[in-house]
Amino acid sequence: MTTVLDGNAVAADVRDGLRESIETLADAGARPGLATVLMSDDPASETYVSMKQRDCEEVGIDGSHVELAPDAPAEDLFDTVADLNADPAVHGILVQMPVPDHVDKRRVLRAIDPAKDVDGFHPENVGRMVAGDPRFKPCTPHGIQKLLAAADVETEGADAVVVGRSDIVGKPITNLLIQKAPLGNATTTVCHSRTRDLAAKTREADIVVAAAGVPELVTGDMLKEGATVIDVGVNRVEADTEKGYELVGDVEFESAKERAGVITPVPGGVGPMTRAMLLYNTVKAASERADVPIDLP
Template identity: 50%
Template structure:
């Protein structure tokens, strides 16, 4: 069994980007500039955004963090987005999700300039991805594809089961895995809360991408020998043996599934670090496009 070490691979990618940035500076070119908009004080969102800012500093990017209060109106947020769209110094930006209830998430994502949408959520970029055209890929699926490529996991002709149909992970993952690409050419099945005979489907999978948001849902009895498992989930599970009173768990029951898996991602340290690395890669792409 091989651990797909997202922490190591993401550090490799960051080092590659840092070398690229150094070369840009030597040529007198402008370095990439990533902005992040955070509305409210959700703990998980703050941690994630701060990690992005630190990653930018580490590789030589410029970064801007715009923090808005919880009571920010939809109109105020849209005005902030408009300013970022028109700021020529900003190459790409993200609006951290989830947003407070008074703000229409879809309206916000639609307002972002597709050329600065380094999260890859705008319909223009999603459409280009579906048509296999150059675009910003959603960071988490992009990270998973990169992880599979760098570990040379064979995907061609394999049966892939994607658990979950979210616009952020499940749907784009199913599209990318079925395309003609290095980590692709697979036969893909998407399962969700209404799927029948779930265990029967997962037992036939060569590769499983678990992104349903239910901690430790996928167990050893649901997978076959030598399966490749990508765990996208991360949930705080109460654990009194831990100092902080909880442990982090994925959508996969690691102890039982890892006994059968040929490759598996850990939680934490698997998909999470890759998401940030690919966001940085998208920002570099945005800077090069603007050049």
């Protein structure tokens, strides 16, 4: 029997586990606060930010939101980030990507106080993760680790293949899987658009993380029997539906399900975990800033 991992259920467990810690911090005068910043009129970005704010309200985190016009000067964004860096009620800052072309994305990441960088993308936080001393793990890779733990997947000594080398998912999950730490110690291969014979690599893998952004790239015949398959992709493809499209992952789910021992669906797999781990990082940031010890789920 193939286990289909319910990301919504695992994410709900994480949120439930955070509530007591949030109230402990609130009692100490340090209720966690998350500020989101949007400089885009992209409907998907607007929806995603509103979902994050609803998540905050649900668990008791103080959420705040700043919207800037997409054609506003870049300095308006950097001034906003500077104000949030200086605000003691804000423990986490998230600037929703993508930003407009006239704004330097890397400068945005560097502008956020590393202690409030709950996305985990500031160079200081990336360096700490690579060194094995993470302040914040990036949300999607951390969520993947939580899913692996929920399914009792053994990573130690496992052969893992990560398909994709993005700064957001591919590189950090590779780093976390090779760390000498719980949910690490895997022998990990990174594959990408220049990889020769991708199927030959994935067929040898105990764990496949598909994060290439290519619809249904990984099919069932590319998998080892009983493999764990984590599908990070969310791709909109044309379909004969009311909306005219459907969402599919980077894995062809039906054929992969026939081979996999554990698999995540799209939607409802990795996506909910990304949002849950953002809350996790915000609570951790508040705890460290207030020097109030808490138990994190």
